[in-house]
Structures are given as structure tokens and as C-alpha cells.
Amino acid sequence: MSDLPSLLERRTRLLGPNVRLFYDDPLHLVRGDGTWVWDADGRAYIDAYNNVPHVGHCHPRVIEAITRQAGLLNTHTRYLHENILDYVERLVGTFGPQITSAIMVCTGSEANDIALRMAQAATGNTGIIATDHTYHGNTAAVSQLSTTMPPIGGFGGHVRHVPAPDSYRGSTAEGFAQAVEAACTSLVASGHGVSGIILCPAFVNEGFPDLPPGWLDPALAVVRRFGGVVIADEVQPGFGRIGPQFWGHLRMGFAPDIVTMGKPMGNGHPVAAVATGFDIIAAFRKAFRYFNTFGGNPVSCGAAAAVLDVLRDEDLPAKAAATGDYLRAGLRKLADRHAVIGDVRGSGLAIGAELVTDRASKAPAQQLADQVVNAMRAKGVLMGANGISYNVLKIRPPMAFGLAEADQVLQTLDEVLTAL
Numbered sequence: 001m002s003d004l005p006s007l008l009e010r011r012t013r014l015l016g017p018n019v020r021l022f023y024d025d026p027l028h029l030v031r032g033d034g035t036w037v038w039d040a041d042g043r044a045y046i047d048a049y050n051n052v053p054h055v056g057h058c059h060p061r062v063i064e065a066i067t068r069q070a071g072l073l074n075t076h077t078r079y080l081h082e083n084i085l086d087y088v089e090r091l092v093g094t095f096g097p098q099i100t101s102a103i104m105v106c107t108g109s110e111a112n113d114i115a116l117r118m119a120q121a122a123t124g125n126t127g128i129i130a131t132d133h134t135y136h137g138n139t140a141a142v143s144q145l146s147t148t149m150p151p152i153g154g155f156g157g158h159v160r161h162v163p164a165p166d167s168y169r170g171s172t173a174e175g176f177a178q179a180v181e182a183a184c185t186s187l188v189a190s191g192h193g194v195s196g197i198i199l200c201p202a203f204v205n206e207g208f209p210d211l212p213p214g215w216l217d218p219a220l221a222v223v224r225r226f227g228g229v230v231i232a233d234e235v236q237p238g239f240g241r242i243g244p245q246f247w248g249h250l251r252m253g254f255a256p257d258i259v260t261m262g263k264p265m266g267n268g269h270p271v272a273a274v275a276t277g278f279d280i281i282a283a284f285r286k287a288f289r290y291f292n293t294f295g296g297n298p299v300s301c302g303a304a305a306a307v308l309d310v311l312r313d314e315d316l317p318a319k320a321a322a323t324g325d326y327l328r329a330g331l332r333k334l335a336d337r338h339a340v341i342g343d344v345r346g347s348g349l350a351i352g353a354e355l356v357t358d359r360a361s362k363a364p365a366q367q368l369a370d371q372v373v374n375a376m377r378a379k380g381v382l383m384g385a386n387g388i389s390y391n392v393l394k395i396r397p398p399m400a401f402g403l404a405e406a407d408q409v410l411q412t413l414d415e416v417l418t419a420l
Contacts, residue, residue: 002028002040022384023377032057035401037382046405048383048397054239054264055310056400062267065306066299074299077104078291083301090308092275094246096255102275103284104296108235108262109137111272114290115198115231115258116141121287122257122280123227125193129183132161133388135205136198136233136260145198158192160184164388167209168343168354169362177218184226194228196257201248202237204396207387208352210345213253220254229280232256235272236350239264239307240317240399243324243348251347269303270294316399320348323401327351330410338417340365351395354387364389368420375416381409 007028011019028040034056037047047057055062069083077084088102105111120126130136130145137143143151144159155161160183165171184194197220203209220230237248238261245251247259257280262272272295276284284290294300311317328344331353335341342356355365355372369385372393376383384394395409 004028022382024374025377027377027382034058035398035405044380045377046381046397046408048381048395048401048405048409050382050398051236051241051396052263053268053398054241055267055307055314055316056398057268059267059306059310059400061310062269062303062306065302066269069299069302072298074297076293077296081298083298083305084296087301087305087308088273090305091273095259095275098255098257098277099259099275100278101281102273103281103290103292104301105272105274105292106270106294106300107137107272108233108260109139109142110292110295111235111260111262111274112136112142112145112198112231112233113139114274114284115233115260116195117288117290118258118274118276118280118284119195119229119231121283122229123193123195125187125195125227126158127160127184127187127190127192127194127228128158129160129162129180129187129194129197129223129228131164131199131203131206133164133206134198134200157190158187160186164206165203165209165211165215166207166388167211167345171209173211173215173218176216177222180219181222184222184228188226194223194226196229196231197223198231198233200233200236201252201254202242202347202350204236204350204394205386207354207392208346208350208394210343211252213251216252216254229257230254231258231260233260235260235262235264236396237347240311241320241348241350241396243321244317246317265307266300266303267307269300271300271304311399314400317348319402320399323403323406324348324351326403327395327406327409330406331413334410334414334417337414340368340417346395349395349397349399349401352387353393353395355391355393364391366391369393371420372413372416375420376412379412379416381412383409 031038136145162179232249258276265271331344340355343354355369357363357365369391386394
């Protein structure tokens with residue numbers, strides 16, 4: 001049985017203050033299987049939130065791959081080994097022809113840090129553009145991109161933030177492109193020049209705006225006209241989450257110069273990567289002396305390869321598309337009964353339901369979203385909230401999520417909204 005007061009005291013003392021926990025009543029999880037997790041008291045929860053166990057908690061094929069390779073050898077990449085080469089070859093084969101090579105790392109933060117340096121090496125410029133409600137990691141370099149936690153000393157002069165797309169409130173492709181052009185012009189005037197733009201193709205942290213294919217084309221054309229490159233952060237939409245298209249940028253219809261990946265790659269094992277063309281990776285290798293002790297080790301590559309196997313053999317991108325369509329349809333039916341649901345959007349198993357105080361003003365209902373998330377947890381369903389105003393219910397479960405779990409989420413959400 002869980003002793004939460006003792007765990008919380010030890011956690012603060014040993015890890016420090018302000019280390020975030022989900023939910024007002026924190027969870028002490030001890031076990032996972034597929035789309036379910038269990039707490040220390042034996043209670044089961046549907047996991048409708050975690051994208052790290054991408055193919056399902058404790059998938060036996062991933063466990064077997066890790067165990068098998070750990071029993072043979074695990075070392076860094078200054079020795080020759082087939083696993084990293086086999087994996088990168090499979091990985092780059094999922095992209096367009098402009099992506100040929102990759103650097104393996106351990107976290108999405110590392111991947112995005114390298115991507116920024118690749119853009120600098122490829123262009124000779126240092127200016128970078130991001131949206132004003134994005135998140136790309138925790139290193140000193142990528143923390144400059146996020147406005148939600150401003151860095152000590154303020155933002156560097158080499159960063160420009162543009163308004164995040166908000167399809168529910170009328171953002172246009174032309175308006176976004178104009179903001180990007182103003183940012184590029186400012187960077188050139190400041191002497192930094194334009195190294196590129198970094199964005200999540202599904203804008204997950206921004207609340208899953210409903211943007212059609214081609215929406216980003218005018219803005220990306222501006223960046224390239226100023227000599228910059230396009231970085232697609234696929235940590236959240238990638239690996240089939242958004243449906244049949246394996247990557248978010250494929251759904252949006254553009255070809256990035258650099259792609260970053262992280263959390264889902266190893267199903268919980270720390271694996272991440274930066275993929276790009278040979279010319280860009282060669283420019284990076286010439287400009288920066290980079291080595292990662294654990295990135296691309298044989299065990300991590302074994303885990304990542306097993307994830308690709310499971311995605312293929314269990315046809316999980318197609319399942320994500322079907323389950324996601326079913327969930328969104330169910331959420332729209334709930335919206336007929338609950339006026340607080342102002343908008344339902346997303347693709348595959350990256351789904352947002354925006355809560356508003358009233359549909360006429362579209363005023364964000366942030367407090368209600370927080371109450372809903374906590375009430376769902378109390379009823380055995382785990383989800384989160386994000387978006388520009390943190391009023392968008394975030395449903396982003398493991399890819400094994402099916403119709404039975406979707407029905408339980410919808411039924412529980414109906415009960416919670418009725419009660420609140």
C-alpha cells in the first residue's frame with residue numbers, strides 16, 4: 001500500500017522542490033501493461049496520456065530485444081557494431097530522399113540542441129524562429145525557444161517567437177507567414193541572420209490546431225528564401241501516431257531539412273535521434289566535435305528496432321487512425337450534450353478537446369480543464385491538458401489503444417462533465 005506523505009517528503013528532500021507531479025492527488029504507479037497502469041494499491045487506470053510507451057507499456061518484444069542485447073554487449077559507438085547502422089538505415093528509409101543520415105542520442109532535448117547547431121553549421125547564421133507556445137527540451141540552447149519558462153537573463157537576441165497557430169480562433173496561413181517574414185527580417189537586421197525555424201508539425205503543445213496539408217508552405221517558403229532550414233520536431237506526432245502518415249510533416253505536406261525524434265523511439269528506453277541530409281550532417285561534423293557516450297549503443301538500438309517491428313507487424317499506425325477517428329466522433333457527440341466542449345480536433349491518437357466558458361466568446365475554460373483532468377484520474381482514466389491557454393484536454397495514449405478503451409474514456413468523460 002502506498003504511503004504518499006512519506007514518498008512526497010522524500011521526493012522533495014532528495015530531488016529538490018518544484019519537481020512537477022501530475023494530478024492534485026499524485027499517483028504512485030508500480031506496473032504497466034499495454035494501455036493500462038496500476039498503482040501501489042492495486043487500482044487499474046486507462047493510460048490515455050503517455051506517448052513514451054509508444055507500442056504499449058512493457059511490450060514483450062521490446063523487453064526481449066533489450067534483454068537479448070544486454071546479455072551480449074553494450075558499449076559506445078567508437079567501436080563498430082551493426083545495430084546502429086541497421087537501425088539508422090531503417091529509420092531514414094521512412095523519410096523522403098532528402099533525409100539520408102542520423103545522429104543517435106538519448107533525449108529529445110539533446111536532439112533539438114544538435115538540430116540548432118546543424119542549422120548554424122549549414123547556414124553560417126545563428127538566428128532561429130519558434131512559436132510562442134512551444135516546447136523543445138531542457139538544454140540551455142533549446143530552453144531559449146520556450147516562453148512558458150523564460151530563461152534566467154532573458155531570451156538571447158538570436159531567437160524570435162511567432163504567434164502559435166490557433167485554428168479555432170481563425171489563424172491563417174498568410175498571417176503566420178507574415179509573422180515569420182517579420183521575424184526573419186528582424187534577425188537579419190540584428191546581424192544574426194536566419195539559420196532556420198523549428199516546429200512540431202502537429203503543434204501538439206499549442207493544442208492540436210486543425211491545419212490542412214499545405215498550411216505551413218507559405219511560412220516555410222519565407223524561411224528558405226532567407227537562407228534558413230526547416231526543423232521538424234517529431235517527438236510527439238512521429239512514429240505513426242497521427243495515423244497512416246508515419247510522420248507529422250508528411251501529413252502537413254512538407255519536406256523538412258532536419259527531423260528530431262525522442263520519447264517514443266525506444267518504448268521507454270532512452271533513445272532519440274536527429275536525421276538530416278548528408279551535406280548538413282557533414283557540415284555539422286566539421287563545425288562541432290560531438291560525441292554521445294550512450295547515444296546509439298547496441299541495447300538502445302535493439303529496443304528502437306523492436307519498436308519499428310511492432311509498429312509494422314501490429315499495423316499500429318492504421319489502428320491509431322481508426323481509433324482516433326472513433327474517439328473524435330465520440331467527443332463531438334459529447335459536445336452536443338456539453339456546451340463546454342467548444343472544439344474537437346487532432347489526427348490519429350493525438351487528440352484535443354478544447355473547453356470554453358461559452359461558445360460565442362470562445363473564452364478558455366482553464367480551471368474547468370484542470371478539474372476535468374483530476375476528476376478523470378479519480379475515475380481511473382489518465383489524461384492531461386495543454387494548449388495556448390491550457391484548456392485543451394490532451395488525449396495521447398500508447399498506440400495499442402483500442403475501441404474498448406476509447407468507449408471507457410468517452411463514458412467517463414461524459415460522467416465527469418455532467419457532474420462538474
